[in-house]
Amino acid sequence: MNFHGGPARGSGSLEHTTPLRAPQLPITTQGVTQASGAGRAALSGRLRDALALFVALIAGEFLFSRIAGLCQILVGPWQRQNVTRNLYAYLQHHSHRYISNNFAGALAHRISETSMGVSQTLWAILFDFWPIAIVFSVSIGLLYSAHPALAAVVSAWAALFVGVSYWLATRCQPHAVRAASARSETTGKLVDSVTNLTSARLFARFGFERAYLDEQLKRELRAVRRSNWYSERVRWFQFASAALLKVGTLYQSLRLWERGDIGVAEFVMATSLSLLIINEARNLSRRFLEFFEFVGNVANGVNTIVRSHELVDRPEAVAPTLERGRIELRNVTFGYTPGHPIFGGSSRRLTAPTSSPGVLR
Numbered sequence: 001m002n003f004h005g006g007p008a009r010g011s012g013s014l015e016h017t018t019p020l021r022a023p024q025l026p027i028t029t030q031g032v033t034q035a036s037g038a039g040r041a042a043l044s045g046r047l048r049d050a051l052a053l054f055v056a057l058i059a060g061e062f063l064f065s066r067i068a069g070l071c072q073i074l075v076g077p078w079q080r081q082n083v084t085r086n087l088y089a090y091l092q093h094h095s096h097r098y099i100s101n102n103f104a105g106a107l108a109h110r111i112s113e114t115s116m117g118v119s120q121t122l123w124a125i126l127f128d129f130w131p132i133a134i135v136f137s138v139s140i141g142l143l144y145s146a147h148p149a150l151a152a153v154v155s156a157w158a159a160l161f162v163g164v165s166y167w168l169a170t171r172c173q174p175h176a177v178r179a180a181s182a183r184s185e186t187t188g189k190l191v192d193s194v195t196n197l198t199s200a201r202l203f204a205r206f207g208f209e210r211a212y213l214d215e216q217l218k219r220e221l222r223a224v225r226r227s228n229w230y231s232e233r234v235r236w237f238q239f240a241s242a243a244l245l246k247v248g249t250l251y252q253s254l255r256l257w258e259r260g261d262i263g264v265a266e267f268v269m270a271t272s273l274s275l276l277i278i279n280e281a282r283n284l285s286r287r288f289l290e291f292f293e294f295v296g297n298v299a300n301g302v303n304t305i306v307r308s309h310e311l312v313d314r315p316e317a318v319a320p321t322l323e324r325g326r327i328e329l330r331n332v333t334f335g336y337t338p339g340h341p342i343f344g345g346s347s348r349r350l351t352a353p354t355s356s357p358g359v360l361r
Helices: 005-015 024-035 040-091 096-101 104-146 148-195 197-202 206-259 264-305
Strands: 326-337 340-351
Antiparallel strands (some): 326 340
């Protein structure tokens, strides 16, 4: 599958400049706080320099992020169409038995979810995971410049938080796969029920069709609720861990300030950066859940459609060529009872549009 790597990589590279602006506000606050005790002239000069840098970073963020957004708008639809086209082409070579044993609507829904899941997974890596990693690196580096102990505590918390969140998110994937499978099956049965509406009306089977669909909706509801409840438990862990780090960072910063290890400016910057890291870490863990849900949708579609074909052409088989439509009969014998043929050894070639075949009984 062609992922349009050039535009995608360019879009991701431009988007990676956005996180560099996030730690600038704590740095600006630190500079203003340091200059506040040095007189109005020093405060004005430092504030002007800090604001100039801040405005430049905002302008760069606006420019690069919008160029990255333009690349995403151009590449995203192509990517989804490419996945859809390849999956449908692979589906065409499956046997009649495979097509008959699977709901047509469910297969179409799986193709749609897989194409969307591939795009969302790719964008999550480019526009969420890498930018958050950049924010972590820059913020922890600034914390180290304020005081190494603060950087060590926040780094250890971030590593533990991200690791546990990743582990919990991987355990959520089987639930997401089952929920995606249930949604696809519901879509398939709904499509088939809508297709059979005329037959259901003729044979007075509306009640049966509704009961049949309600049973499937109950199964889907159980699978989706199981997945959602697991995600909610993960969010409880995230909020509890974030609250613990907020209290711990504030307490440690106050102790360092009381001992004179850091000044007021470093205290303000440290607390601001810690809150920034907490917010980004929570966003990262949330994106982990969404990421593995997308991966589950992709896995469900791939495991259903991308299977070994039951009927495979021979290696020397050539592609069929249709030059002109025709029907050719060779030595055809027909009769209603054995030994009493109506006609025998008939050979005909019917070519369009000069000939019109007909069958008489």
